[in-house]
Amino acid sequence: DELISQIAAGEVVERPASVVRELVDNALDAGATQVTLRLLAGGVRLISVEDDGQGILRDELPIAFKRHATSKIGNLQDLESVATMGFRGEALAAINSIADCAILSRASGLNDAYLLDGRTGELRPVARGQGTTVEVKELFYSTPARRKFLKTDATELAHCIESVRRHALARPDVGFAIWHEGKLVEQWRRCLDTPLAEATSEAALAALDQRLSDVLGPEFLAQSVRVDWHSKQANEFGQPALRVWGRAGVPDAARSRADQQFCYVNGRFVRDKVLTHAARSAYEDVLHGNRQPVYALYVAMDPTRVDVNVHPTKIEVRFRDSREVHQAVRHAVEDTLAAPRA
Ligand code: ADP
Numbered sequence: 001d002e003l004i005s006q007i008a009a010g011e012v013v014e015r016p017a018s019v020v021r022e023l024v025d026n027a028l029d030a031g032a033t034q035v036t037l038r039l040l041a042g043g044v045r046l047i048s049v050e051d052d053g054q055g056i057l058r059d060e061l062p063i064a065f066k067r068h069a070t071s072k073i074g075n076l077q078d079l080e081s082v083a084t085m086g087f088r089g090e091a092l093a094a095i096n097s098i099a100d101c102a103i104l105s106r107a108s109g110l111n112d113a114y115l116l117d118g119r120t121g122e123l124r125p126v127a128r129g130q131g132t133t134v135e136v137k138e139l140f141y142s143t144p145a146r147r148k149f150l151k152t153d154a155t156e157l158a159h160c161i162e163s164v165r166r167h168a169l170a171r172p173d174v175g176f177a178i179w180h181e182g183k184l185v186e187q188w189r190r191c192l193d194t195p196l197a198e199a200t201s202e203a204a205l206a207a208l209d210q211r212l213s214d215v216l217g218p219e220f221l222a223q224s225v226r227v228d229w230h231s232k233q234a235n236e237f238g239q240p241a242l243r244v245w246g247r248a249g250v251p252d253a254a255r256s257r258a259d260q261q262f263c264y265v266n267g268r269f270v271r272d273k274v275l276t277h278a279a280r281s282a283y284e285d286v287l288h289g290n291r292q293p294v295y296a297l298y299v300a301m302d303p304t305r306v307d308v309n310v311h312p313t314k315i316e317v318r319f320r321d322s323r324e325v326h327q328a329v330r331h332a333v334e335d336t337l338a339a340p341r342a
């Protein structure tokens with residue numbers, strides 16, 4: 001079983017940033033409003049993710065490290081419409097097989113907190129507030145070959161920050177802080193009370209603008225305008241079947257950067273050819289030279305029309321009707337770029 005977990009770890013964990021992604025996913029699934037990341041040596045020596053979410057009951061702590069232990073989906077039908085970031089129940093087991101792990105947690109409504117040592121399985125009482133901290137030390141200690149592929153601490157840190165940035169851009173209702181070697185390196189304050197599920201209110205759009213500015217810099221806001229598009233077809237609830245919102249723009253030549261393109265599907269950061277191609281084609285007539293577009297696009301659609309269980313890292317998706325999604329994103333961005341700037 002240890003071997004199987006290590007093989008699974010090979011698919012899920014490439015570097016410290018992969019661990020960060022999984023742990024932050026879990027914190028968000030637990031309903032956290034504040035997530036604090038602490039790193040040593042670019043995450044190789046320590047990754048600690050602390051949240052104020054619902055916590056884990058004492059008796060359920062040992063299950064968290066078990067393979068295919070997920071509390072998030074109960075049946076195949078749930079898999080058709082996954083609402084949480086995680087659902088495979090293999091991340092913690094995989095990470096525990098390649099690092100020294102511990103979970104500290106206090107479940108909501110309870111007064112006692114416990115620490116579970118992932119190596120020994122020992123469980124003991126500790127003191128802490130509501131929520132969970134997962135600590136991952138000495139990543140790849142047992143697989144020196146993998147450890148050798150890691151880059152400098154500065155590079156690994158940059159990847160860890162990028163991983164949190166991707167989460168942060170979708171969750172202005174959650175505060176994030178990143179510490180490295182005892183120094184605060186990034187902090188994005190919570191600026192909305194409720195999740196940004198459907199960004200329909202002005203308050204939600206304003207909070208998203210605030211978060212985009214905090215994370216990507218005020219230039220991103222200055223260079224872009226709001227995207228707010230929905231399809232004419234309605235779903236079974238009478239709502240538009242597809243919505244695309246966010247911001248898109250064209251930067252000055254001097255400020256053009258290749259890393260200011262973000263796509264989300266139902267709140268999940270994805271890297272997807274259909275989406276990037278659609279955005280690209282909307283820019284065809286407006287971009288000249290080697291200027292790069294800037295955008296953060298959020299697609300909301302019926303979860304049964306998109307499969308997120310394609311790849312262990314869940315960064316790829318498969319659309320049931322990719323033409324429909326392509327057209328939606330293309331139109332959304334084209335309309336935005338064609339509109340006079342406010
Ligand atoms: P998955 O997220 O796919 O369910 P994981 O291996 O990431 O699987 O986590 C296993 C289980 O541990 C989760 O289903 C959840 O019940 C619990 N868990 C992990 N991290 C947290 C957390 N930060 N807060 C509350 N529960 C957690």
Ligand code: MG
Pocket residue numbers: 022025026085086087089091
């Ligand atoms: Mg998970």
